[in-house]
Amino acid sequence: MSKQIVIAGGGIGGLAAALACARSDCQVQLIERADAFGEVGAGIQLGPNVVQVLHGWGLKAALAEVAAFPAALQVRSAANAAVLGSLRLGERALSLYGAPYATIHRADMHQVLLHAARNQDNVQLHLGHCFSHFELGDGGVGVQTEQGIALQADALIGADGLWSRVRGQLLHDGPPRVSGHLAYRAMVEQSELPERLRSQVVTVWLGSRLHVVQYPVRGGAWLNVVAIVHGKVAGELQNWDHSANAQDLRAALSHTGSALQDLVGAIDHWRLWPLCDRAPMLGAHQQACGRVALLGDAAHPMRPYMAQGAGMAIEDAACLQQELGHEASMEQRLRRYAQRRWQRNARVQARSIRNGEIFHATGLVRWGRDLSMRLLGEKLLDVPWLYRGPID
Numbered sequence: 410m411s412k413q414i415v416i417a418g419g420g421i422g423g424l425a426a427a428l429a430c431a432r433s434d435c436q437v438q439l440i441e442r443a444d445a446f447g448e449v450g451a452g453i454q455l456g457p458n459v460v461q462v463l464h465g466w467g468l469k470a471a472l473a474e475v476a477a478f479p480a481a482l483q484v485r486s487a488a489n490a491a492v493l494g495s496l497r498l499g500e501r502a503l504s505l506y507g508a509p510y511a512t513i514h515r516a517d518m519h520q521v522l523l524h525a526a527r528n529q530d531n532v533q534l535h536l537g538h539c540f541s542h543f544e545l546g547d548g549g550v551g552v553q554t555e556q557g558i559a560l561q562a563d564a565l566i567g568a569d570g571l572w573s574r575v576r577g578q579l580l581h582d583g584p585p586r587v588s589g590h591l592a593y594r595a596m597v598e599q600s601e602l603p604e605r606l607r608s609q610v611v612t613v614w615l616g617s618r619l620h621v622v623q624y625p626v627r628g629g630a631w632l633n634v635v636a637i638v639h640g641k642v643a644g645e646l647q648n649w650d651h652s653a654n655a656q657d658l659r660a661a662l663s664h665t666g667s668a669l670q671d672l673v674g675a676i677d678h679w680r681l682w683p684l685c686d687r688a689p690m691l692g693a694h695q696q697a698c699g700r701v702a703l704l705g706d707a708a709h710p711m712r713p714y715m716a717q718g719a720g721m722a723i724e725d726a727a728c729l730q731q732e733l734g735h736e737a738s739m740e741q742r743l744r745r746y747a748q749r750r751w752q753r754n755a756r757v758q759a760r761s762i763r764n765g766e767i768f769h770a771t772g773l774v775r776w777g778r779d780l781s782m783r784l785l786g787e788k789l790l791d792v793p794w795l796y797r798g799p800i801d
């Protein structure tokens with residue numbers, strides 16, 4: 410008999426999990442608290458490790474329609490725009506890692522997964538249902554929504570993001586931690602920018618206590634820009650409305666060079682994310698316990714300096730698919746999923762924090778960073794252990 414899985418959360422992680430579980434012949438019920446599926450207006454980068462999973466799910470053509478595939482990543486000085494280092498992506502990523510490096514609008518990624526999940530007969534999507542709590546019983550898990558619906562399943566997957574309630578009930582480990590970094594994000598049509606500001610590569614601008622990342626999305630027609638600065642905001646973070654003041658960002662970048670100020674000055678509408686994360690898990694027992702498992706930001710929210718948060722959620726889902734396909738008890742399948750995932754996720758979380766420190770370095774550390782980048786170039790910027798995907 411096919412297994413019944415309830416997934417809490419319909420973001421990129423939850424939809425990837427729904428597709429993955431359905432491909433493993435499970436009956437899936439996904440509950441999403443919002444009344445409509447949607448994603449914020451921002452881009453994400455997808456390493457070859459992630460694109461490979463999406464290709465494996467038969468989404469190559471759908472991805473090619475909406476993503477961009479930059480030929481290179483370049484690192485530049487925020488002070489004088491000098492190129493500090495570069496990494497070839499495109500053909501190089503394809504030949505080394507078996508898949509290209511992609512950049513995509515989050516809403517497009519979400520739509521591709523939503524469409525694929527809807528095409529599965531064994532997936533039911535319930536909008537406007539907020540996960541309330543779970544109850545473990547003999548041979549199953551009961552899931553209660555705030556709207557009074559009770560679902561019975563063989564397993565519950567918590568894919569309900571940074572402020573996960575499933576995690577709260579499972580681990581009781583308090584709220585996420587505030588990083589002290591702010592992300593300003595914007596998307597702009599390239600045709601609206603002066604020619605000199607248009608770009609089809611990934612560019613990372615490094616400055617003192619700040620960095621800016623820009624890359625094309627929507628087949629290259631749009632440019633996504635995210636600026637990370639140090640700072641705090643007042644107000645409740647869980648229901649943060651993302652409103653931003655462009656003047657604050659311009660003031661934070663006032664000591665950078667004219668090339669970067671030119672780009673940021675050309676964009677009027679920004680949205681703001683106070684960045685939070687959690688410490689990496691201490692072991693597999695935290696990512697899955699009995700019939701309940703965590704996936705995506707619910708399990709391993711990270712700073713975005715490896716550009717892999719959604720990527721790790723998609724890798725989690727692919728691993729879940731494989732483990733659900735094995736003959737074992739549900740507890741054993743989820744335990745094996747957690748054992749295979751937690752260390753890689755923890756490594757990416759730790760490396761993301763370190764990247765942030767290196768990106769924002771000042772003084773001697775900054776001098777050493779720039780010199781190493783010039784001397785080592787691609788060797789320093791490439792991340793083979795990550796891009797070649799998990800190896801078990």
Ligand SMILES: Cc1cc2nc3c(=O)[nH]c(=O)nc-3n(C[C@H](O)[C@H](O)[C@H](O)COP(=O)(O)OP(=O)(O)OC[C@H]3O[C@@H](n4cnc5c(N)ncnc54)[C@H](O)[C@@H]3O)c2cc1C
Nearest residue numbers: 418420421422442453454540570705706716717718719720
């Ligand atoms: C500035 C920035 C840049 C980033 N860049 C990248 C990048 O380049 N590449 C990359 O891979 N990642 C990137 N990330 C990380 C990425 O956005 C996240 O890791 C990813 O979106 C997590 O997906 P998720 O589905 O786990 O969580 P979420 O996207 O948070 O989705 C959770 C879903 O659960 C729903 N939900 C919440 N509570 C409940 C409940 N009680 N009941 C039912 N539903 C509920 C929510 O409505 C939501 O739909 C970036 C993040 C930031 C902030």
